[in-house]
Amino acid sequence: MSGLAAPAESGIRGTGPGNGGRGARSGRPGGGDRAAAAKRRLTSPWASAIAVAIGLVWSVPTFGLLVTSFRGSVKDIRTTGWWEALNPSNWGGFSLDHYRTVLSGSGTANLADYFINSIVMTLPAVIIPIFLALLAAYAFAWLDFKGSNILFVGIFALQVVPIQVAMVPLLTQYVNLGLNASFWVLWLSHAMFGLPLAIFLLHNFMKDIPRSLVEAARVDGAGHVTIFFRIILPLMVPAIASFAIFQFLWVWNDLLVALAFGGNTPDLAPITARLADMAGSLGAKWHLLSAGAFVSMIVPVAVFLGLQRYFVRGLLAGSVKG
Amino acid sequence: MKRSIGSSAIAIGLGLALAVSMAACGNNDKDKDNTGASKGGGDTKADCAAYEQYGDLSGKSISVYTTFVDVEGASYEESFKPFEECTGAEIKYEGSKSLTADVLGRIEAGAVADIVAFPQPGLLQQAVATGKVLEAPGAVATNVDQYWTASWRDYGSVDGKLYAAPLGASVKSLVWYSPDAFAQAGYSVPETWDDLLALTSQIVEDGVAKPWCAGIADGDATGWVATDWVEDMVLRSAGPEVYDQWVSHVIPFNDAKIVGSLTEMSKILRDDKNVNAGIGDIKSIAATSWTDAGTPILDGQCFLHRQASFYGGNFADEGASVAEGGDVWAFYLPSNDPSRKPILGGGDFVAAFADRPEVVAFQTFLSSPEWANAKAKVTEGGWTTANNGLEKGNLKSPVDQLAFGLLSDPSAEFRFDGSDLMPASVGSDAFWKQMTAYFAEGKSEQAVADAIEAAWPK
Numbered sequence: 001m002s003g004l005a006a007p008a009e010s011g012i013r014g015t016g017p018g019n020g021g022r023g024a025r026s027g028r029p030g031g032g033d034r035a036a037a038a039k040r041r042l043t044s045p046w047a048s049a050i051a052v053a054i055g056l057v058w059s060v061p062t063f064g065l066l067v068t069s070f071r072g073s074v075k076d077i078r079t080t081g082w083w084e085a086l087n088p089s090n091w092g093g094f095s096l097d098h099y100r101t102v103l104s105g106s107g108t109a110n111l112a113d114y115f116i117n118s119i120v121m122t123l124p125a126v127i128i129p130i131f132l133a134l135l136a137a138y139a140f141a142w143l144d145f146k147g148s149n150i151l152f153v154g155i156f157a158l159q160v161v162p163i164q165v166a167m168v169p170l171l172t173q174y175v176n177l178g179l180n181a182s183f184w185v186l187w188l189s190h191a192m193f194g195l196p197l198a199i200f201l202l203h204n205f206m207k208d209i210p211r212s213l214v215e216a217a218r219v220d221g222a223g224h225v226t227i228f229f230r231i232i233l234p235l236m237v238p239a240i241a242s243f244a245i246f247q248f249l250w251v252w253n254d255l256l257v258a259l260a261f262g263g264n265t266p267d268l269a270p271i272t273a274r275l276a277d278m279a280g281s282l283g284a285k286w287h288l289l290s291a292g293a294f295v296s297m298i299v300p301v302a303v304f305l306g307l308q309r310y311f312v313r314g315l316l317a318g319s320v321k322g
Numbered sequence: 323m324k325r326s327i328g329s330s331a332i333a334i335g336l337g338l339a340l341a342v343s344m345a346a347c348g349n350n351d352k353d354k355d356n357t358g359a360s361k362g363g364g365d366t367k368a369d370c371a372a373y374e375q376y377g378d379l380s381g382k383s384i385s386v387y388t389t390f391v392d393v394e395g396a397s398y399e400e401s402f403k404p405f406e407e408c409t410g411a412e413i414k415y416e417g418s419k420s421l422t423a424d425v426l427g428r429i430e431a432g433a434v435a436d437i438v439a440f441p442q443p444g445l446l447q448q449a450v451a452t453g454k455v456l457e458a459p460g461a462v463a464t465n466v467d468q469y470w471t472a473s474w475r476d477y478g479s480v481d482g483k484l485y486a487a488p489l490g491a492s493v494k495s496l497v498w499y500s501p502d503a504f505a506q507a508g509y510s511v512p513e514t515w516d517d518l519l520a521l522t523s524q525i526v527e528d529g530v531a532k533p534w535c536a537g538i539a540d541g542d543a544t545g546w547v548a549t550d551w552v553e554d555m556v557l558r559s560a561g562p563e564v565y566d567q568w569v570s571h572v573i574p575f576n577d578a579k580i581v582g583s584l585t586e587m588s589k590i591l592r593d594d595k596n597v598n599a600g601i602g603d604i605k606s607i608a609a610t611s612w613t614d615a616g617t618p619i620l621d622g623q624c625f626l627h628r629q630a631s632f633y634g635g636n637f638a639d640e641g642a643s644v645a646e647g648g649d650v651w652a653f654y655l656p657s658n659d660p661s662r663k664p665i666l667g668g669g670d671f672v673a674a675f676a677d678r679p680e681v682v683a684f685q686t687f688l689s690s691p692e693w694a695n696a697k698a699k700v701t702e703g704g705w706t707t708a709n710n711g712l713e714k715g716n717l718k719s720p721v722d723q724l725a726f727g728l729l730s731d732p733s734a735e736f737r738f739d740g741s742d743l744m745p746a747s748v749g750s751d752a753f754w755k756q757m758t759a760y761f762a763e764g765k766s767e768q769a770v771a772d773a774i775e776a777a778w779p780k
Contacts, residue, residue: 075640078614171431180433260427264391264418276419277391282704283540283613284636285392 069290070094098291118270125190125251133198141206159196185261205239241310271296373408376683380410384684387435391417401697436681439670442742443477450480458484465689469711478671486671487689491708493725494630494666496652511653532599535624537615545754549741555583557664558657569740576771584767599624608762631725635704645720663734752777
């Protein structure tokens with residue numbers, strides 16, 4: 001926890017949102033020099049070489065999966081390693097058959113239907129906790145009320161409660177409320193499980209916004225609503241984006257919550273549930289899994305690439321005072 | 323902390339109030355869509371005479387929860403169509419491979435489907451222990467008595483009361499082989515266990531390939547294939563009576579008869595001359611996926627592979643024809659006593675959690691020959707039942723017909739897969755792990771049996 005907050009205070013100023021990537025445009029004299037100095041201090045050729053090596057080793061299994069997804073012959077997949085497909089004499093074995101099977105669907109429904117379920121499940125499950133957590137974080141950061149520290153610790157303590165413990169009681173409540181077997185159970189469950197971390201992260205970013213900024217706004221006659229929307233929210237964009245990525249990836253890749261609360265019906269089940277079923281009841285068609293995995297990976301990868309500049313900035317944010 | 327719980331409860335309460343009102347609207351829309359779809363979907367008009375007993379169930383819906391997904395699940399949904407068309411009821415089907423893990427939680431939360439197909443009698447017993455499972459209605463009991471043998475009724479009963487009618491079944495006592503390879507080498511299908519051992523040594527002598535291939539790996543369930551082997555051996559070398567005592571722990575797991583059965587199995591699986599054809603040595607049995615273990619038969623690298631009737635689907639996926647004169651076929655794993663014909667198998671049992679008239683009607687339908695025949699007609703392969711009201715010719719796949727023939731043979735003595743009947747700490751834990759160690763680490767038969775006995779809950 002302190003590890004996340006530490007960089008904000010320890011003065012790596014050159015990489016804060018004010019300068020990172022936009023240092024040249026800041027127009028402040030010395031900004032570029034400081035960034036360069038920080039860069040010198042933080043980089044070393046050895047570290048870079050090791051990072052590249054780890055990155056390569058890390059990517060090998062994924063690359064193998066990618067190669068496998070294009071291998072047409074089931075027998076080859078079963079009997080030889082994926083690297084043998086890279087031998088130019090075997091290039092004729094590549095085909096799009098598995099992707100075709102996965103997308104057109106030989107089973108109950110094809111992957112495309114489940115894609116929509118996943119999107120419908122994920123978007124509110126990301127927006128709801130961010131919305132609630134922003135309000136809660138604002139209250140914790142800028143409103144002085146009795147017991148706010150204890151309450152904050154209490155909320156963060158909820159983070160350690162394992163999901164599995166909450167499942168049966170939560171499901172019982174959903175049944176009593178008549179929400180069972182609707183998207184609401186998925187949205188609410190993911191929102192609940194995501195809220196403690198969301199409040200904690202957003203609060204830490206929000207706390208670092210200079211008090212003078214808020215006080216100046218108040219002197220000018222702004223109320224809480226105006227301060228929240230006009231001052232805080234624009235400054236929070238990188239933090240919101242980085243939490244959104246976390247929550248999006250967690251919800252998109254979730255199987256446990258979806259199966260336990262929503263059930264595995266074509267109306268509700270996300271793409272991960274279909275992926276788990278794709279191999280068939282007895283696992284005979286596991287060769288389809290590599291292609292299915294890459295199809296389901298498209299959206300999270302796109303989201304990550306689209307938001308990654310916020311991601312890096314968001315992790316280092318909080319250094320606005322620099 | 324107290325304050326935190328209080329305020330979050332209010333927040334959740336407000337959220338839920340909003341949620342309930344919106345969910346209510348959402349559900350209405352969905353119902354309309356679904357009834358529209360099911361009415362439009364019926365293109366073949368079924369003969370509804372047999373369904374008149376269930377009455378008019380228009381507008382009623384029944385939810386079903388099974389372990390069958392993908393193609394298998396689709397064939398179940400398809401088999402419910404005649405019922406839907408003739409009675410007007412709507413079946414909401416849900417299949418999930420995680421049923422065994424989450425069904426008890428759903429029962430506890432009150433979120434369980436009207437009808438659940440339990441894949442193991444042990445799980446059914448646990449469910450019955452919650453007190454939520456309803457006893458089978460009279461019409462179901464009548465069907466079970468009429469169309470199933472007594473041992474099937476026992477597996478669906480707890481403390482003498484029938485809770486669940488059997489649904490599908492599989493036969494595990496099969497040995498797969500290639501009829502072509504047998505014909506070329508001049509081998510014939512063995513009639514007794516001794517014949518099978520003699521055939522094994524004959525193949526070793528001829529030296530074209532090792533006789534047996536085997537594999538027991540299956541992710542976190544690694545070892546179950548080996549437990550099936552052991553169960554088949556206990557049935558054959560010790561007999562079905564000893565098998566029942568062994569499964570219910572009247573005799574200990576390390577009883578001399580059980581160790582003797584393990585030793586009998588080792589004549590095939592723990593001899594480097596016999597295994598593991600086309601794959602590796604004895605240790606490779608533990609590391610080879612069961613889905614891949616039989617395929618060397620198709621390449622002529624292996625002659626024999628013991629696996630259940632549903633394995634025919636794996637051969638079919640490889641493009642092989644599974645039939646008596648085809649690329650690959652199976653024979654009954656024989657015993658030395660010609661007067662007895664023990665069959666090891668598995669199956670599902672349908673229990674109900676509601677007693678609305680439409681649920682009772684559907685439960686009765688599932689235990690009837692009408693459903694068994696409807697299911698057979700829409701299934702490409704990998705399904706059979708012990709319901710003797712099934713017309714054999716309706717099964718499309720020859721190996722399913724073979725399995726059904728064995729199940730409906732009056733002289734056959736059916737026994738359910740023992741590891742599914744034993745307590746979970748043995749049947750899906752110690753038994754699996756010790757059998758894996760038996761192959762991977764070369765543990766002795768006695769040591770394996772002692773270790774499993776030690777794991778039995780006191």
